[in-house]
Amino acid sequence: MSSIGSSLNQQHSSAVFAADKICWLVDEQLILDCLTFEIKAQEFVGIIGPNGAGKSSLLRCLYGLNEICAGELTFQNKPSHTYTRRELAKQIAVVVQEPPTHFDMKVSDVVAMGLIPHKSLLAFSSPQEQITIDNAIEMVELSEKKNAAFNTLSGGEKQRVMVARAIVQNPQVLILDEPTNHLDIQHQIEVLQLVKRMQVTVILSLHDLNIAAAFCDRLILLDKGKIVADGSCDQVLTQQNLKNIFRIDGQIDQHPFHSGRRITFNFTDGKVNEI
Amino acid sequence: MKKIVILFIGLILLPFCHLSQGKDDGENKIAQRIIALAPHSVELLYAIGAGDRIVATTEYADYPKAALKIPRVGNANGIQIERVIELKPDLVIVWQGGNKSADIQKLKSLGVNLLSTQPFKISDISKELRQLGKLTGLEQQANKVIEEVEKRYKEITNKYKSRSKVKTFYQLWHDPLTSIGPDSWLESLLNDCNAENIFKDAFSSYPVVSIESVLVKNPQAIIIPHHSGDNDLQATEKTRIWKKWSEISAVKNGHVSVINGDLLHRFTPRVLDGLQTLCEDIDKVRRK
Amino acid sequence: MKFKYSFITIFSLILLIFSLLAATVIGSVDLTFGQVFETLFICNENQNSGIQNSCSVDPVYQKIIWEIRLPRILMAFLTGAGLSITGAILQSVTRNPLADPYLFGISSGAALGAVLAISVFSSGIISVTFGALSGGIFSVILMLTLAGRAVLQVERLLLSGVAVSFMLGAFTSLIIYYSDPDTASTLLFWMMGSFSNSQWQDLLLPAISITIGFILFLIYRSWIGAIQAGDEGAFTLGIPVNQLRLMMLIICSVITAILVAQVGGIGFVGLMIPHISRYIVGSTLHKVLFMCVTIGGSFMLWVDVVAHSLIPDQVLPVGIVTAAIGSLFFFLILKSRGRAL
Numbered sequence: 001m002s003s004i005g006s007s008l009n010q011q012h013s014s015a016v017f018a019a020d021k022i023c024w025l026v027d028e029q030l031i032l033d034c035l036t037f038e039i040k041a042q043e044f045v046g047i048i049g050p051n052g053a054g055k056s057s058l059l060r061c062l063y064g065l066n067e068i069c070a071g072e073l074t075f076q077n078k079p080s081h082t083y084t085r086r087e088l089a090k091q092i093a094v095v096v097q098e099p100p101t102h103f104d105m106k107v108s109d110v111v112a113m114g115l116i117p118h119k120s121l122l123a124f125s126s127p128q129e130q131i132t133i134d135n136a137i138e139m140v141e142l143s144e145k146k147n148a149a150f151n152t153l154s155g156g157e158k159q160r161v162m163v164a165r166a167i168v169q170n171p172q173v174l175i176l177d178e179p180t181n182h183l184d185i186q187h188q189i190e191v192l193q194l195v196k197r198m199q200v201t202v203i204l205s206l207h208d209l210n211i212a213a214a215f216c217d218r219l220i221l222l223d224k225g226k227i228v229a230d231g232s233c234d235q236v237l238t239q240q241n242l243k244n245i246f247r248i249d250g251q252i253d254q255h256p257f258h259s260g261r262r263i264t265f266n267f268t269d270g271k272v273n274e275i
Numbered sequence: 276m277k278k279i280v281i282l283f284i285g286l287i288l289l290p291f292c293h294l295s296q297g298k299d300d301g302e303n304k305i306a307q308r309i310i311a312l313a314p315h316s317v318e319l320l321y322a323i324g325a326g327d328r329i330v331a332t333t334e335y336a337d338y339p340k341a342a343l344k345i346p347r348v349g350n351a352n353g354i355q356i357e358r359v360i361e362l363k364p365d366l367v368i369v370w371q372g373g374n375k376s377a378d379i380q381k382l383k384s385l386g387v388n389l390l391s392t393q394p395f396k397i398s399d400i401s402k403e404l405r406q407l408g409k410l411t412g413l414e415q416q417a418n419k420v421i422e423e424v425e426k427r428y429k430e431i432t433n434k435y436k437s438r439s440k441v442k443t444f445y446q447l448w449h450d451p452l453t454s455i456g457p458d459s460w461l462e463s464l465l466n467d468c469n470a471e472n473i474f475k476d477a478f479s480s481y482p483v484v485s486i487e488s489v490l491v492k493n494p495q496a497i498i499i500p501h502h503s504g505d506n507d508l509q510a511t512e513k514t515r516i517w518k519k520w521s522e523i524s525a526v527k528n529g530h531v532s533v534i535n536g537d538l539l540h541r542f543t544p545r546v547l548d549g550l551q552t553l554c555e556d557i558d559k560v561r562r563k
Numbered sequence: 564m565k566f567k568y569s570f571i572t573i574f575s576l577i578l579l580i581f582s583l584l585a586a587t588v589i590g591s592v593d594l595t596f597g598q599v600f601e602t603l604f605i606c607n608e609n610q611n612s613g614i615q616n617s618c619s620v621d622p623v624y625q626k627i628i629w630e631i632r633l634p635r636i637l638m639a640f641l642t643g644a645g646l647s648i649t650g651a652i653l654q655s656v657t658r659n660p661l662a663d664p665y666l667f668g669i670s671s672g673a674a675l676g677a678v679l680a681i682s683v684f685s686s687g688i689i690s691v692t693f694g695a696l697s698g699g700i701f702s703v704i705l706m707l708t709l710a711g712r713a714v715l716q717v718e719r720l721l722l723s724g725v726a727v728s729f730m731l732g733a734f735t736s737l738i739i740y741y742s743d744p745d746t747a748s749t750l751l752f753w754m755m756g757s758f759s760n761s762q763w764q765d766l767l768l769p770a771i772s773i774t775i776g777f778i779l780f781l782i783y784r785s786w787i788g789a790i791q792a793g794d795e796g797a798f799t800l801g802i803p804v805n806q807l808r809l810m811m812l813i814i815c816s817v818i819t820a821i822l823v824a825q826v827g828g829i830g831f832v833g834l835m836i837p838h839i840s841r842y843i844v845g846s847t848l849h850k851v852l853f854m855c856v857t858i859g860g861s862f863m864l865w866v867d868v869v870a871h872s873l874i875p876d877q878v879l880p881v882g883i884v885t886a887a888i889g890s891l892f893f894f895l896i897l898k899s900r901g902r903a904l
Contacts, residue, residue, distance in 0.1 A: 065795065065798055065799075065800075085798070088801065089799060089801025090801070092799070094799035096793065100658075100792045100793040103791060103792055103849070104846050106846070113788065113796075116786065116789060118800040121785070162796075257724060352740055352745050361897060449750070450749045451752040452878075474876060475873075476876075482876065482877045483877055483879075485591055485876070485877075487871075488876040491592045496788055504743050504745070504746070508744075509745075522626060524622045
């Protein structure tokens, strides 16, 4: 199995994902309205926006769970819908929002699932596979819980197991849907650092704007199904956008410890200031 | 406190007062409107000449022919209590083994004049006839029938009393394989023919048995009753099982007989016809 | 999970073999292991051949073993194994620990088919088994149709199954109500399950379907395991979730319908044996399936033994015995563990 860092097998300038006016509706309601954007190889892209903006829906369009109703979406220069699910699975790994509940498989078995897109049904397991699995588990720092049942883990540990599974899948694109929800601050940072080290294209949705500013090369700001801003963190995280989209007052300045921005929220008497 | 306890006990015992009324009703009235909830009771009433007094009965009351015209107020699934009450009977004959006990209780609690019937052997028929004779005021006719029945019964049983016992398997039904146990009407018939029911030590009166146990007990005769209600499939299935078990004495020697079940399964004078055929069939084993 | 897996596997296999032997020996006639062994391996089947052999077993006993006991216990084994693996797969694929083979009203459909075969098509054109099989398959088709386009949503599927179960059960009860007492007693006893009338040719269809099903389950075990972790996650691994689920449902339905058609409705086994298996070996699917075969098969064999020997000379319906033993088992397990199954 090749190592975690993926080799660039696409041309440097071509996009991994290219979306041209894509739309998605459900029950006659337009959730995503005419989105156009590009994601380049090895970019670390954050999708941000208020609740209901359509972040998860957009991610689902990218990995094929949602079928777009208009526009064109290409993955590595081929229209998305021409790929089979399995072909997509070999290249795109997804860490979904909610890890499964009431699920008592062993941790290492869960991580082993990441190999499914690459294995035929009739193939037997090889020792090499076990090494890959163990490495991935070590990367998320859960080695001592290798044989524990999944449902005995904390929410954060479960999330890290799912990340390990994604690592084993050896993708070129990693999509994460609000991966930091259940994690404490230490693990939030650790998981994102780990993901960043993987040197794959990363697309993730986030709520925490400071974390987004610290890790993302680029941000796409969604509101009510439309792209409001698309660019570097500096370009997207403006006081204007904070006020208009997030409806909150804040101050944006240079972060004291890293090269990105820092956002400080302003609310007095525990009440959000009226805009 | 004492009064309450006595009252409470009295209330609990109240329903049981009716039970004893079952066989011997306190009223000496002659019954003119009778509802007979058992086919055999219908037959018996006709036998003593009280057939025209029956105002309602249940399904399966098909003998004599005139009985087919009597309105039906129930079947194996239950009695239409309301209709029974509506018809204002002097006497309702209930069948412990054939009517639902819930229905019987209901009738009891409504204060209906009940007579309970549950014959276990042929000699019970005489008892029933006597009771019905008394209740309908037709004692003379009843005694005549009783005399005939007892005479013929003695004739049949005396013939075989001193002969050897024949081990017999009575196949009540084939699917599931059901036979008869102790204290059943049918076993008493077998005993009358001086046959030994191979399942006479079973736990229940109608045990579901395995082919294996029949094999092991190796009966000399197998009796299979045929009913007019059987469909074609059931008729052939009944005997098919035994064809391949020639290890059984009865099969090997050709003593698997199909007889008229309708006659045997009814507690009336007609059973004597069935009894005669049954005993003759069983006797074939002795004569071999 | 406290013991080594290989130790457990061997132990369960030994248990199965022991159960098979015990079931052959115990019955209305109590035979010895020696007689059974002789009959199976030494005695000539063809007793009239005139060839002298060293067979000391009474021909009647030989016939009992070959014609009555062996088909019966093999049917019991197949039923126990088949219902258990079906239950295990259904529980995994619907992510519902309360799923069992009768999820889709198959038992009700089969009962309806059996009832119709006996009481309506009474001239014997349609055998009870064929009627029950048609009824079982009909109930699956009905359930899929009722679920409609949403057939691929698990919840909709389960609800549809419950609806079909009740509906067909009502029709069955209605027909029984209007049948004569003999037919009614036949049907009621049938519905409660029995291995008594099993013959060698009856074993063919169950054996084939269970073997094919088992092989398919093993082939797709990694995918089925992934579905247990969530539909969306499985989707992202490239698994055709809906098609796989549907395929598994159909395979399970076919196996169940075939079994119910032969032996009637036997409950508890498909629900509890998978849970017991998981308790012993964990959630890895191929381990669970193997344990279901051995434990499910053994359990059913003992149930059959009890049904035939609890009351001397009499036979109890198998379904009653499974329910009695099963509920006791379930109760004990719940007490000994703290957490919910």
